[in-house]
Amino acid sequence: MTGGDELHEVVIVGGGFSGIAMAIRLLQAGFDDFVLLERAKELGGTWRDNQYPGAACDVPAHLYSLSFEPKPDWSRAFATAPEIQRYVLEVVDRHGLRARTRVETRVSGLEYQEETGTWTIRAEGPAREEQLRARLVVVACGGLSNPAPLPIEGTAGFQGKLFHTAEWAHDLDLAGKRVGVIGTGASAIQVVPAIAERVGELSVFQRTPPWIFPRNDREFSEAERRFFTEHPRARRWLRSTIFTVTELMSLGMVWRTPLTGVLERVCHEHLARQVPDLVLREKLTPDYRLGCKRMLLSDDYYPALCRAHVSLVTEPIARIYPRGIVTRDVRGRELERELDVIIAATGFDVPVDSPPFPVVGAQGRSLHREWAAGAEAFFGVSIAGFPNLAMLMGPNTGPGHTSVLVYTEAEIERVIAMLRHLRAEGLKCMDVRPEVQARFNRGVQRRMRYTNWTSGCHSWYLTRSGKNTSLWPGFAAEYALRARRFSPADFHCER
Structure with a gap:
């Protein structure tokens, strides 16, 4: 000492x-x-x-x-x-x-x-x-x-690669791999679209569907970046405007008001536009009030789930076994899903x-x-x-x-x-x-x-x-x- x-x-x-x-x-x-x-x-x-x-x-x-x-x-x-x-x-x-x-x-x-x-x-x-x-x-x-530990039986015995999103295995090539993502929160809705094109098969294990609002992300042009650099008042105005909009949004996200219903309709319409399959859409529809959990923003999560090699798994996870994940349906029947990689998108x-x-x-x-x-x-x-x-x-x-x-x-x-x-x-x-x-x-x-x-x-x-x-x-x-x-x-x- x-x-x-x-x-x-x-x-x-x-x-x-x-x-x-x-x-x-x-x-x-x-x-x-x-x-x-x-x-x-x-x-x-x-x-x-x-x-x-x-x-x-x-x-x-x-x-x-x-x-x-x-x-x-x-x-x-x-x-x-x-x-x-x-x-x-x-x-x-x-x-x-x-x-x-x-x-x-x-x-x-x-x-x-x-x-x-x-x-x-x-x-x-x-x-x-x-x-x-x-x-x-x-x-x-x-x-x-601190990444949240994965509270699932059998993690130590998995023979493939298992890691948390905050401890990403950057040296691992996911091309052609059978990948499972556990969780559908903030990190999952970002990582799923990012890896969907590369993997061979992708299984997303969902416990509760999130409310997802359109993100409307875009690149700033060189002219816009130069404008905000040369005009600090305009940049401060933009920051103030963004803050004001988020404060107004809180009227529907923090408390139950008529705006809550408006935001829920926007999310439902966003889901309907991006997910034509009615069965999948039903699985992705929240059954709780908007704001109760963290509302998420994404323009590409739903389309990623619509890919032919991507599946949304809503049956509860029973355990992890050496070759993958075992789920259990409402009748108690178990199904083994073989995976090469398990990604824990389980938050902190x-x-x-x-x-x-x-x-x-x-x-x-x-x-x-x-x-x-x-x-x-x-x-x-x-x-x-x-x-x-x-x-x-x-x-x-x-x-x-x-x-x-x-x-x-x-x-x-x-x-x-x-x-x-x-x-x-x-x-x-x-x-x-x-x-x-x-x-x-x-x-x-x-x-x-x-x-x-x-x-x-x-x-x-x-x-x-x-x-x-x-x-x-x-x-x-x-x-x-x-x-x-x-x-x-x-x-x-x-x-």
């Missing part, structure tokens, strides 16, 4: 979009004593890992970028994963963040020291274990960083009870135990009993309709305001008042009852008990406005 006396004003855990944005804003705000810890060999987070064929963002590119680091020359309306990752690394290099970053450094635990008002960070580096101290820790691990193991390492706060409090009944925080950032700790993309700060970066930037400004108050007042620590946090979260959950997310379907938005700890039950603009109003009166402050 080394580095026990290494003290920084801030330590950021996680080098994805939110951690990088936090680092940039620290520099811009005059806080230059920080270090960023990243467990992988490179920065980028989810866009570093998710480089499967067809990977792209489902938020328009001009909104899915940092407001203080605009990119006027996006190549497409919806940026691909490689282009987003290039953008992220360009931003990193422009601000010289690599000199303040330690890659291949996995945090194994955080512990608050009440005597000094600092945090001890235990980490495993590439050559040794490290121990750092920080006045304030920002946990920016994100929710899409989104943390609902704590970050992926122990966090011990004041008086020995365990964050894992504190959140056992459901994660709660004040604006998703501050947690009572865990002074000088900040979360990015914490509880109830996810969007159901727009760019997550709108929320993340507001959270970052809360952290900056907290740091400024700590420094200006010479404080040892700031800890959100329990009654403030409780009142805030009662309001969040009270509003949650009226959203489409609680209308009865099963989704990763909800905990096992049915509590939504993932999303904000309202407009993104409302969250951003409220989150940026930082009040020291909401905190216990100690000198």
Whole structure:
């Protein structure tokens, strides 16, 4: 163990979009004593890992970028994963963040020291274990960083190739192969069309059909890219317009309103246009309210399923056997489907009870135990009993309709305001008042009852008990406005 006396004003855990944005804003705000810890060999987070064929963002590119680091020359309306990752690394290099970053450094635990008002960070580096101290820790691990394990019997015995979309086997040639894709969520509807032309046979295993809205993606012309580069006001207007449209869409996606029915009709018409086969169309028709699960965007998923060598399998998976997948129909009859490759498009193991390492706060409090009944925080950032700790993309700060970066930037400004108050007042620590946090979260959950997310379907938005700890039950603009109003009166402050 080394580095026990290494003290920084801030330590950021996680080098994805939110951690990088936090680092940039620290520099811009005059806080230059920080270090960023990243467990992988490179920065980028989810866009570093998710480089499967067809990977792209489902938020328009001009909104899915940092407001203080605009990119006027996006190549497409919806940026691909490689282009987003290039953008992220360009931003990193422009601000010289690599000199303040330690890659291949996995945090194994955080512990608050009440005597000094600092945090001890235990980490495993590439050559040794490290121990750092920080006045304030920002946990920016994100929710899409750990692939969800495949909860199916027999995975270890499969004789072919099996991998998650976030761990794509880039050296594997799929040409002529019999491929199975498990899942029909956001990654599946991108990867299926991307590989359909190359494979010999493709079986898509569906549990629940998603609502799919037309994507209307296209390339930007060279003239358009040049125009947005030369006219920043026009680019800002476009970004604002996209944001306004997504906010208006939330009226039908977050709550049940007449717009919900309109959006459902658009999705039904999109399905009918692209899938002429009535039997297949019926299998692809959702039986739950739009918005209860994540609504997806695609122009080529349905046509891919209509190909002669592609089949949609709706019978439940019983198990994986050495040569493929066994399904079981409603009568209990089993059918073996031989496959060369199984691709798990099963999403991510989104943390609902704590970050992926122990966090011990004041008086020995365990964050894992504190959140056992459901994660709660004040604006998703501050947690009572865990002074000088900040979360990015914490509880109830996810969007159901727009760019997550709108929320993340507001959270970052809360952290900056907290740091400024700590420094200006010479404080040892700031800890959100329990009654403030409780009142805030009662309001969040009270509003949650009226959203489409609680209308009865099963989704990763909800905990096992049915509590939504993932999303904000309202407009993104409302969250951003409220989150940026930082009040020291909401905190216990100690000198």
